[in-house]
Amino acid sequence: MSVVELRDAAVRLGGRLVFSGVDLNVQTGEFLAVLGPNGAGKSTLMRAILGLVPLAAGRATVFGGTPARARGWIGYLPQRSGFDRATRLRGVDLVRLGVDGTRWGVPLPVSAVARERRRSERDRVDRVIEMVGAAAYAHRPVGELSGGEQQRLLIAQALVRTPQLLILDEPLDSLDLPNQVAVAALIRRIATDEQIAVMLVAHDVNPLLGYLDRVVYLGGGHALTGSVDEVITAPKLTALYGSPVEVLRTRDDRLVVVGLPEAPHHHGHRHDEEP
Amino acid sequence: MNPNPSLKFDLIADLRELFAFPFMVHALEAGTIVAVFAAAVGWYMVLRRQSFAGHTLSLMAFPGATGAALIGLPVSLGYYLACGAAAIAMGQTARASTRGFSSETAVIGTVQTVGLAAGYVFLSLNSAILSGTETLLFGTFLGVTQGQVAALLVIAAVTLALLTAVARPLLFSTVDRELARASGIPVATLDVLFLLLLALAVAATSQITGVLLVFAVLVAPPAAAQQLTSRPLAGLLLGILFALLVVWLGLAAAYFSPWPVGFYTTTFAFAVYVVARLIRSRR
Numbered sequence: 001m002s003v004v005e006l007r008d009a010a011v012r013l014g015g016r017l018v019f020s021g022v023d024l025n026v027q028t029g030e031f032l033a034v035l036g037p038n039g040a041g042k043s044t045l046m047r048a049i050l051g052l053v054p055l056a057a058g059r060a061t062v063f064g065g066t067p068a069r070a071r072g073w074i075g076y077l078p079q080r081s082g083f084d085r086a087t088r089l090r091g092v093d094l095v096r097l098g099v100d101g102t103r104w105g106v107p108l109p110v111s112a113v114a115r116e117r118r119r120s121e122r123d124r125v126d127r128v129i130e131m132v133g134a135a136a137y138a139h140r141p142v143g144e145l146s147g148g149e150q151q152r153l154l155i156a157q158a159l160v161r162t163p164q165l166l167i168l169d170e171p172l173d174s175l176d177l178p179n180q181v182a183v184a185a186l187i188r189r190i191a192t193d194e195q196i197a198v199m200l201v202a203h204d205v206n207p208l209l210g211y212l213d214r215v216v217y218l219g220g221g222h223a224l225t226g227s228v229d230e231v232i233t234a235p236k237l238t239a240l241y242g243s244p245v246e247v248l249r250t251r252d253d254r255l256v257v258v259g260l261p262e263a264p265h266h267h268g269h270r271h272d273e274e275p
Numbered sequence: 276m277n278p279n280p281s282l283k284f285d286l287i288a289d290l291r292e293l294f295a296f297p298f299m300v301h302a303l304e305a306g307t308i309v310a311v312f313a314a315a316v317g318w319y320m321v322l323r324r325q326s327f328a329g330h331t332l333s334l335m336a337f338p339g340a341t342g343a344a345l346i347g348l349p350v351s352l353g354y355y356l357a358c359g360a361a362a363i364a365m366g367q368t369a370r371a372s373t374r375g376f377s378s379e380t381a382v383i384g385t386v387q388t389v390g391l392a393a394g395y396v397f398l399s400l401n402s403a404i405l406s407g408t409e410t411l412l413f414g415t416f417l418g419v420t421q422g423q424v425a426a427l428l429v430i431a432a433v434t435l436a437l438l439t440a441v442a443r444p445l446l447f448s449t450v451d452r453e454l455a456r457a458s459g460i461p462v463a464t465l466d467v468l469f470l471l472l473l474a475l476a477v478a479a480t481s482q483i484t485g486v487l488l489v490f491a492v493l494v495a496p497p498a499a500a501q502q503l504t505s506r507p508l509a510g511l512l513l514g515i516l517f518a519l520l521v522v523w524l525g526l527a528a529a530y531f532s533p534w535p536v537g538f539y540t541t542t543f544a545f546a547v548y549v550v551a552r553l554i555r556s557r558r
């Protein structure tokens with residue numbers, strides 16, 4: 001089944017055309033990386049699929065309907081910096097907000113039905129924490145956890161409502177390389193085991209190599225879609241940007257893209273990106 | 276009033292003396308109400324890092340009270356009106372910012388200074404209440420009327436009801452603003468609503484502790500509770516318990532000694548916070 005379908009999609013933000021003519025088809029259980037330089041519109045594309053920004057042209061279908069109606073099936077992890085050190089809230093509370101953070105009022109476990117629901121929700125929270133391997137530190141304040149630990153808890157929070165599509169905006173950005181690879185492997189496993197489609201925005205494709213099904217490469221206002229080997233090549237990226245781009249492969253099979261109009265690796269400059 | 280209150284170091288007799296006078300009973304009632312709902316609002320304020328906004332609101336109570344006295348309105352009405360107006364004004368400036376409120380420190384600082392200056396002008400225009408300046412700034416427990424207690428009770432009930440209604444979405448938007456917004460929570464509306472609840476809490480608290488010492492009830496008890504636990508409900512309840520302790524001990528100490536209640540509540544609050552930090556650092 002088609003999870004996300006974009007046809008000739010275009011988004012305009014503040015009068016500027018961010019991208020146009022984007023076609024995309026995401027299937028159940030597929031793990032896609034959304035790549036491209038700063039300002040190429042990676043986050044904007046995700047927000048369009050979430051129905052948070054309107055399309056200027058084309059059509060977006062999510063789970064066979066409009067993006068707004070599909071919101072309940074999507075687990076979303078926005079681009080964010082880590083939690084403040086002084087955040088006095090446990091990891092398990094953070095995950096729990098994924099279940100009931102949008103509910104008004106407070107629960108009164110007066111009826112057997114309400115108690116039963118609370119218990120099943122608690123079980124679900126425990127299960128996703130187990131799934132992302134965060135059980136050992138889920139009861140500590142999130143502010144005291146490392147970036148990788150916080151990221152796992154945030155992924156658990158996105159998973160707790162049993163979504164069919166997971167949209168993760170730069171979840172690897174603040175992590176060191178071993179943690180980036182570990183989180184990539186975790187996401188691959190979740191996509192396969194739970195049959196969830198995953199779209200992951202990243203600056204750097206290297207930690208994801210070997211785990212991905214396909215990539216979407218945004219640049220020059222357009223998008224290329226395909227496997228890593230199909231898309232990240234000198235002729236394809238040169239055509240996308242309309243200026244010469246080289247792709248180098250290092251001896252340990254890492255990819256380096258040279259000559260982009262904007263530098264591809266702007267770690268720590270996430271605020272340059274448009275919302 | 277008891278002309279010469281003194282501790283007999285007999286718990287029953289001392290407690291009996293505390294409750295012997297209506298003014299003291301009113302003060303204890305008012306203090307209890309304020310402690311419960313101000314600490315609940317304060318728990319969110321500390322978590323949201325809006326202590327500076329709370330401080331500003333408390334300073335706005337000063338021109339509110341002096342202004343109300345100047346034009347002949349009840350002083351406590353002045354507290355609520357000024358704090359509420361300041362909350363709405365700050366909420367509007369925060370609305371323009373995507374990062375929410377905590378980054379707007381320059382705006383808050385400006386509002387604060389203007390408010391203090393206005394309060395001082397009102398004060399100098401009305402020499403009749405000049406003698407009450409100290410009370411406005413540092414608090415009193417004398418002269419809390421039955422009507423004031425009733426008003427506090429209504430305000431506390433409304434505030435707690437609203438806070439309960441928005442408890443979880445407010446927590447969500449506090450810890451993860453962007454995701455809360457993406458999940459359909461009206462984050463900007465909650466910002467303004469919370470500032471209004473904070474304004475009510477500040478206005479009520481400043482009638483007991485004075486505008487400068489609001490933190491004794493609003494900030495220190497919940498901050499101490501958050502040092503000791505990161506469980507939301509436990510922290511909230513512990514903060515209320517600390518606030519009750521601070522207010523009760525403060526009122527009792529002030530009754531039996533010549534020093535003002537603001538001094539005692541602030542000192543006890545500070546002590547609670549220091550002890551909480553010590554306990555946490557030893558864990």
